[in-house]
Amino acid sequence: xxxxxxxxxxxxxxxxxxxxxxxxxxxxxxxxxxxxxxxxxxxxxxxxxxxxxxxxxxxxxxxxxxxxxxxxxxxxxxxxxxxxxxxxxxxxxxxxxxxxxxxxxxxxxxxxxxxxxxxxxxxxxxxxxxxxxxxxxxxxxxxxxxxxxxxxxxxxxxxxxxxxxxxxxxxxxxxxxxxxxxxxxxxxxxxxxxxxxxxxxxxxxxxxxxxxxxxxxxxxxxxxxxxxxxxxxxxxxxxxxxxxxxxxxxxxxxxxxxxxxxxxxxxxxxxxxxxxxxxxxxxxxxxxxxxxxxxxxxxxxxxxxxxxxxxxxxxxxxxxxxxxxxxxxxxxxxxxxxxxxxxxxxxxxxxxxxxxxxxxxxxxxxxxxxxxxxxxxxxxxxxxxxxxxxxxxxxxxxxx
Numbered sequence: 266x267x268x269x270x271x272x273x274x275x276x277x278x279x280x281x282x283x284x285x286x287x288x289x290x291x292x293x294x295x296x297x298x299x300x301x302x303x304x305x306x307x308x309x310x311x312x313x314x315x316x317x318x319x320x321x322x323x324x325x326x327x328x329x330x331x332x333x334x335x336x337x338x339x340x341x342x343x344x345x346x347x348x349x350x351x352x353x354x355x356x357x358x359x360x361x362x363x364x365x366x367x368x369x370x371x372x373x374x375x376x377x378x379x380x381x382x383x384x385x386x387x388x389x390x391x392x393x394x395x396x397x398x399x400x401x402x403x404x405x406x407x408x409x410x411x412x413x414x415x416x417x418x419x420x421x422x423x424x425x426x427x428x429x430x431x432x433x434x435x436x437x438x439x440x441x442x443x444x445x446x447x448x449x450x451x452x453x454x455x456x457x458x459x460x461x462x463x464x465x466x467x468x469x470x471x472x473x474x475x476x477x478x479x480x481x482x483x484x485x486x487x488x489x490x491x492x493x494x495x496x497x498x499x500x501x502x503x504x505x506x507x508x509x510x511x512x513x514x515x516x517x518x519x520x521x522x523x524x525x526x527x528x529x530x531x532x533x534x535x536x537x538x539x540x541x542x543x544x545x546x547x548x549x550x551x552x553x554x555x556x557x558x559x560x561x562x563x564x565x566x567x568x569x570x571x572x573x574x575x576x577x578x579x580x581x582x583x584x585x586x587x588x589x590x591x592x593x594x595x596x597x598x599x600x601x602x603x604x605x606x607x608x609x610x611x612x613x614x615x616x617x618x619x620x621x622x623x624x625x626x627x628x629x630x631x632x633x634x635x636x637x638x639x640x641x642x643x644x645x646x647x648x649x650x651x652x653x654x655x656x657x658x659x660x661x662x663x664x665x
Contacts, residue, residue, distance in 0.1 A: 378525035384485035502531035614644030
């Protein structure tokens with residue numbers, strides 16, 4: 266937060282020439298019946314963009330959140346964090362950005378295999394989607410442009426930041442699936458040897474936009490291994506990813522595909538506090554089109570894990586999961602009302618997630634949103650970890 270205030274002070278002369286800050290204030294009430302949990306979440310977000318010169322732009326944003334909840338007992342919490350704090354130089358042939366930022370890779374909806382730069386907040390992922398769930402990181406991003414149809418992007422992240430199940434009182438959150446026994450958190454130290462980084466080549470060939478990428482980093486959510494008779498160690502193994510994606514249009518259809526191959530990866534053993542090494546890959550494809558008043562999207566994502574042998578441990582069979590994803594959006598009454606239905610289903614485990622959202626724009630700057638989220642089935646896949654986290658919420662949002 267201190268960095269945010271200092272940056273704002275330094276930019277105050279230029280900011281006076283810019284537009285007033287934009288943002289929103291929201292009040293959010295949610296209930297999770299399986300956990301007998303009711304929460305009141307408040308949020309204030311503000312953002313300022315300043316064009317310092319024709320080539321230099323500064324973005325400063327931050328938020329404050331509060332929580333009052335009944336989570337098997339009364340719980341309160343409050344946080345204030347910077348979000349995007351960045352300065353960018355944009356030239357004809359190259360650009361460079363430095364600061365606290367979010368980098369978006371991949372083209373599929375919500376579940377983007379190559380989108381590995383920023384960690385996420387799980388509670389915000391389920392409530393608001395991946396775009397809002399990304400947590401900003403300190404990074405340097407450079408881009409080199411070869412005309413309008415090709416660019417090469419490089420990203421360097423000097424410090425690790427772990428993913429969160431909830432930034433508001435995480436240990437009591439209904440979305441926290443960490444083991445409920447003592448553990449030692451072995452977060453990677455802030456040293457040069459623990460830097461993360463990668464590159465992405467973006468090309469347009471005819472009507473096809475495509476990219477190839479590579480990234481080496483740390484798993485944002487920790488894995489658990491035994492550190493004693495009653496204690497665990499939470500570790501964050503390295504991974505190496507090679508990826509590719511594309512997007513094109515054929516008539517009324519939008520067609521997208523994405524692949525991520527993790528040539529070095531790590532996994533949590535399903536039946537023991539043991540971390541296995543190995544390889545994995547995700548490959549997916551999606552189509553979408555406008556059908557009358559609706560926008561419909563369908564997606565298939567295949568995930569496969571292959572494990573290395575561990576001396577003295579029982580071998581583990583390789584694992585494959587298939588996710589079928591369907592979403593539909595519609596606007597009513599000249600976009601005053603908007604609806605969305607989003608569903609994910611794993612036919613191997615029978616697990617699934619279904620969410621419906623209805624938004625009413627009461628005024629140009631006031632909206633009310635309601636949503637229901639339901640988890641079904643059980644198994645060892647990622648969806649099943651949240652099988653008892655059904656939710657409903659209502660949110661009032663004021664934009665300024």
